Amino acid sequence: MEERVKELDCLYQISRIVEKRSDLDTILQEIVDFIPSAWQYPHIACARITLKENTFMSPHFQESQWKQSAPLIIEKKNAGCLEVFYLEEKPHANEGPFLREERKLIDALAERIGDAIKLIHVEKELSSYRKNLEEIVEKRTSELTLANHQLQKEIAERERAERSLREFEDMRIKEIHHRIKNNLQVVSGLLYLESTNYDPNKVVEAFKQSENRVRSIALIHEKLYQSSNCKTLDFLDYVNELMQYLIHSYDLDTNKVIVNVNVDKFHLEMDRAVPLGIIINELVSNALQHAFKEGQDGVIEIHFAKENSDYILVVHDSGHFPKEIDFKNTESLGLQLVTNLVSQIDGTIDLNISEGTTFTIRF
Structure with missing residues (x-):
């Protein structure tokens, strides 16, 4: 350690x-x-x-x-x-x-x-290119009245420079995401190390849940860093990888409990991707921990689609949810977090326990 x-x-x-x-x-x-x-x-x-x-x-x-x-x-x-x-x-x-x-x-x-x-x-080359370009533009500006053709040439050079600047800005954004991802990985690693120092199951489980929450956010930054578009996230790809991580984290027997992902192919911006990632992490983690008795077969399903102007997220498991628990007023940190995040994205959440457990979120 x-x-x-x-x-x-x-x-x-x-x-x-x-x-x-x-x-x-x-x-x-x-x-x-x-x-x-x-x-x-x-x-x-x-x-x-x-x-x-x-x-x-x-x-x-x-x-x-x-x-x-x-x-x-x-x-x-x-x-x-x-x-x-x-x-x-x-x-x-x-x-x-x-x-x-x-x-x-x-x-x-x-x-x-x-x-x-x-x-x-790259920074040095771009700085040199920008300095040279500014010198050229300044010199040519005094000659505008003499040659309109030369003006058009200078405009084209400036447009090329602006494209270079935009590309550089994209690189800087990706670098920021890379640093955030690395810092979150450090936090995740330290949480794991800290959990190995304790024996009581509740303390270890609390560290494990915290590590999973941090990982759900770090995974978003990792996907953005790897993407050519560093402002939006391929949500299907993200959910698939998050499920693989949770299956490994909880040592799930995939012959007993099957996880199905049915997410439409589209991209989400950061302000929606982060809370949705944490919500899915909490609901699926809750199902893996509490929905099924030891050795019981089961199914967990994640559906996400857009209907007209609304997004709909459905997380279903075939297990049991206690009728006496009010999920909107409970001591469970995970369910409190889900409720608060749904409010953050101006959404609504409903629970149906007639056939297994089904959470439906609209926003």
């Missing part, structure tokens, strides 16, 4: 270094200075980043036979490498003296460093 916390902290600190600095050499030097602290034996670890002809080394750097490395890939090309050395022999683990988790960490760090280098290069 201690090693996992160190890895999460390392990824978080690297993200902070990239966010605070603009000079590439400074960023890479600060990163290489910090990396040894995340390894199992930090007092005998050192690191080196090689980027083309430039080299950045941690204090007291020295090569040794105990080495772990990962390539720096920029625009699908090998531009250098990240290396970590141990200066003394240590017991064999997975990759020489290095842990399996350290292989995953060095690969993740190399990917993060490659992304940072690419982003800084």
